Amino acid sequence: MARSGVQERWLLRWTLLLSLAGPSLCGSMTAWWTDIGPSFALQNLTTGEIQYSACNSNNTPLYPNPPNILSTRYKAKINTSLAGTGWYDKTITWASLFYQNNNDDIVNAIYTCNWADGTYTHYESKVISDKTGTPQVHPQSGLSVALLGENEGYRVFFHDKNRELQILKFTQQDLWSYLGPASVNTNRTGMAIHSMFSGLRNVTVVTPRDAANFETVRLNTDGSWAVATFPTPSKITNVTNSTGASNGTSFPYDTSSPPPFRLDEWTANPRALGIAIDTALTRRIFYIGSDKKFHSVASFVSGTTESAWQAQPDTLDTNLPLADTPGGDFAIASDLGTSNIRLYYTVGGVLKEGKYTNGNWFPIADLATKNASAPVSGPADSDSSGLSAGAKAGIGVGVTFGVLLLAAAAVGLYYLGKRQARADVEKEAALTAAAAPKSEVAEVHHAPTAGSRDGSVAGVARTGSGVSKPEWEAEVKDKSPSPEPNPRELDSPNPASELPPTIDRTELPSDRHATELP
Known part of the structure; x- marks a missing residue:
């Protein structure tokens, strides 16, 4: 039936209204990296169930058909943001997932991997947004998590009801608590958040700001958070999380000169953002544009100098075909330790993996449903330094190579003195092919310490190469036999499960090398 002129005008008005930029529903996918490679999880937007890649995958995630479903104590709300991290503690692969439930609380769910079939077993869940002082969580909040290590613990980033960027904190001493705002800006067109940790308390968080700009917050060495915008810079210099907002809503831009570049095909409210940091401390931010292509910007480090953010050439689309939606x-x-990147998104309704290795993007590939060539007997450890992903990120960033060699020598001497005392225990473990002994389990459930125990080197977190050199690996790697984990062969319950629950040991990854530095 033909529409009248009045109907046409009203239809046009509603179309324009609905097309205006506003807070988006945040992403419902998450991915993380452990010593055994990447893992990911995503929400089925019809059932609300959280699906995930097989936890016994090595290097390439396996996505079984039908998919694995996480058991949840608190049901995830439809279209929740997901944030995940994980680690391998030399005995078990752990996953730590964050999402919103139907009450808009933020939930942390912990899982352990069954190597026999690649499924996660629910370990514990808790609401973490009910701590004293925590502001009301925005019902469409983005979520992101950074795992800093033993002393610093977790940081979980979310939006409050006013869209300020807020932080929840976890340490083994204080458990979960509200840390405060990372940015008090409330004028945001999008709710996506992503963060990346690059060692020594150095965290970068990126969010959409408006129709032309990003906002980044970065942890300063004094504990404050530096707030910046680009391509258009802020008019106020040295903005932090304690700087008062102009007019109570936003910080003004410096419009005295044109911005150095424009964000290609920027939609202002993407469902997801991603940040990756490599061994040279180059920071890269990724987004899918209105043209359905991946775009990126980058900041480079040269010596002790870090460049401003720069738009990168549109070369990603060569091996990354168009996404399903703008x-x-x-x-x-x-x-961080290998500069590897993995991107997961849908093309034609099929989940795909984009792979960046050795400085090159490889053609996109479907995710395998099973690995017919490799036995499922535990993660391969022949090429591993024995450090968790969190540990690799926390060691050496911002420290000169000479300091690394001194630290490596110290650790090497320490281990020479200690190895004989552990010989009988390790021999028994190798012969029985059981999990690590209790004395070692208590040790490995401590996250890495970067530099000195009092954090005295934290002031150089943003400089230096951040590369774990082969000499470092050779000195500190424990070359004694390492039994393959197999929960079915344990003669007794998992030693980790016998520790008192108040320790919250499962919250952090392990690194026995760094924690044993004199």
């Missing part, structure tokens, strides 16, 4: 959802996992 500004669409995706998940990113990256490994």
Whole structure:
């Protein structure tokens, strides 16, 4: 039936109204990297169930058909943001997932991996947004998590009801608590959040700001958070999380000169953002544009100098075909120690993996449903330094190579003195092919310490190469036999399960090398 002129005008008005930029529903995918490679999880937007890649995958995630479903104590709300991290503690692969439930609480769910079939077993869940002082969580909040290590613990980033960027904190001493705002800006067009940890308390968080700009917050060495915008810079210098907002809503831009570049095909409210940091401390931010292509910006480090953010050439589309939707959802996992990046998104309704290795993007590939060539007997450890992903990120960043060699020598001497005392225990473990002994389990459930125990080197967190050199690996790697984990062969319950629950040991990854530095 033909529409009248009045109907046409009203239809046009509603179309324009609905097309205005506003807070988006945040991403429902997440990915993370452990010693055994990348993992990911995503929400089925019809059932609300959280699906995930097989936890016994090595290097390439396996996505079984039908998919694995996480058991949840608190049901995830439809279209919740997901944030995940994980680690391998030399005995078990752990996953730590964050999402919103139907009450808009933020939930942390912990899982352990069954290596026999690649499924996660629910370990514990808790609401973490009910701590004293925590502001009301926005019902469409983005979520992101950074795992800093033993002393610093977790940081979980979320939006409050006013869209300020807020932080929840976890340490083994204080458990969960409300840390305060990372940015008090409330004028945001999008709710996506992503963060990346690059060692020594150095965390970068990125969010959409408006129709032309990003906002980044970065942890300063004094504990404050530096707030910046680009491509258009803020008019106020040295903005932090304690700087009062102009007019109570936003910080003004410096419009005295044109911005150095424009964000290509920027949608202002993408469903997801991703940040990756490599061994040279180059920071890269990824997004899917209105053209359904991946775009990126980057900041480079040269010596002790870090460049401003720069738009990168549109070369990603060569091996990354168009996503299904403009500004669409995706998940990113990256490994600081190897500069590897993985992107997960849908093409034609099929989940795909984009792979960046050795400085090159490889053609996109479907995710395998099973690995017919490799036995499922535990993660391969022949090429591993014995450090968790969190540990690799926390060691050496911002420290000169000479300091690394001194630290490596110290650790090497320490281990020479200690190895004989552990010989009988390790021999028994190798012969029985059981999990690590209790004395070691208590040790490995402590996250890495970067530099000195009092954090005295934290002031140089943003400089230096951040590369774990082969000499370091050779000195500190424990070359004694390492039994493959197999929960079915344990003669007694998992030693980790016998520790008192108040320790919250499962919250952090392990690194026995760093924690044993004199």
